[in-house]
Amino acid sequence: MVASRRAALRGASPALLVGVRAALTVVSVALAGVLSATAVASIHMARRIVTPAVRVPDTRILALDTAAQTITLSRTPDTQLPGRYGLFTSGSSTYVKLGSVLSEDETSVKRKLLTHVAGDAHLSPDAAFSGWYFDRPEQLHLPFTPELIGSAVGPCPAWLFPAGEGDVWVIQIHGRGTNRAECLRAVPVFHALGITSLVVSYRNDGEAPRSRAGTYSLGATEWRDVDAAVGFARRRGARRITMMGWSMGGAIALQVSLNSAHGDSLAGLILESPVIDWRLVLEYQARVLHVPPTVSGLAIGALQSEWATPITRAGSAIPFDRLDVVARAAELRHPMLILHSDDDGFVPSDASHDLLMARPDLVELRVFEVARHTKLWNYDQERWSDSIRSWLTARALLGEAAGSPD
Known part of the structure; x- marks a missing residue:
């Protein structure tokens, strides 16, 4: 069987052989590309696992009512949880404490603020939800x-x-x-x-x-x-x-x-x-x-x-x-x-x-x-x-x- 294939290839036209070689080259390059991409992704993942993480925003502040002392966040599996939590922010405050859920819909959750936020406060929309609650020992x-x-x-x-x-x-x-x-x-x-x-x-x-x-x-x-x-x-x-x-x-x-x-x-x-x-x-x-x-x-x-x-x-x-x-x-x-x-x-x-x-x-x-x-x-x-x-x-x-x- 192998010998017959070799004989067939020996008798093949130059154009056919060029086409076969080209196809094999394309496949080899594609395979090398896949292997290279997999290796790069694996190295990236490995480095992420051992590199100390930094806090990244995982929710957005959609509304802040300083008169009622409430805050509305984008809905996530965390922001919809009952209980008391914290929120890392930037702007007038770097961290605020959150109380119970007051209302929610498919895209947002309104919670009570347990840290007083002044009327002229400005908070960046990007925030990070936290289970810490206390962020300083004095508290x-x-x-x-x-x-x-x-x-x-x-x-x-x-x-x-x-x-x-x-x-x-x-x-x-x-x-x-x-x-x-x-x-x-x-x-x-x-x-x-x-x-x-x-x-x-x-x-x-x-x-x-x-x-x-x-x-x-x-x-x-x-x-x-x-x-x-x-x-x-x-x-x-x-x-x-x-x-x-x-x-x-x-x-x-x-x-x-x-x-x-x-x-x-x-x-x-x-x-x-x-x-x-x-x-x-x-x-x-x-x-x-x-x-x-x-x-x-x-x-x-x-x-x-x-x-x-x-x-x-x-x-x-x-x-x-x-x-x-x-x-x-x-x-x-x-x-x-x-x-x-x-x-x-x-x-x-x-x-x-x-x-x-x-x-x-x-x-x-x-x-x-x-x-x-x-x-x-x-x-x-x-x-x-x-x-x-x-x-x-x-x-x-x-x-x-x-x-x-x-």
Whole structure:
């Protein structure tokens, strides 16, 4: 068969052979173009994953009524949520607090303003919706001190909110693309229970020092900065320490739990909308953004390969296997409470459910609905706070001088 084809080609006219060669050239160029485009897209995705994120507008201010103290926003899955939130703005104000939804239609949502906006105020139309609510520690009206935690990359800023007798602490760890202010919502709950709160920063988050590469390692190196905070807490008198991690902060807390030399002083973990398996999260986000599986797979492969770090600009290979805590469930030794919404929209709750199945002896999961990523407190503050209080109480992790519940 092959010989007959070769004979046929030998006997073919020069014009036919020229046409065949031209067609093969076109196909080869097209294939090379596809492969090149896929590689470029994969590198772009890989770099985005490890590059510290900046806040980008995700909604628009459609109307501002300073007389009624209301604001109308474009409708999104977040802006339509019940509860209290924040809005990053530019112009006369940089941040305002938002209250309940007053009215809505297919394209807009009107909410109550909880921050007074003056009559002559001007706000840029572009804004970013936030679950932070509190954006400065002074807004809690609780005593606090600024601290510096010595780590391998340098001094990492922290806020210390003393409470109780000072022997029971919680260390709070913020998520990707945010800073310490994300954690302020939880401080009053712990303070009322007599638990000292240490709200920390870590490398490359915009507050703590920059690493040499200036990129995230998704918890694989950041945990060392938080481990330094554990040591700080112990030197200040902490005997029982709970870690609370938000989103990527959950991944960091889990790595501290698995790797810290201070493990004997860790009493437990509270994880809010946590990243437990990065590959699952990245594949989910790729689907949401309609990124082909080939592109996301190549991006993850490049990030976990040492040879590709100059291309991805990651400081070192990302150890996705080591960051997959479901696969490492047998190594866990600290009890944990997971708070996760099945409607998260950013970090799917699948791995939280999987970890519960793998370690029902250690893991307690409180499932929320409707609430979106790291907005569980905002959506249902009472249930969120009660979940933490009851879990801490059941494990005798309260301070000696707990006050009335928040």
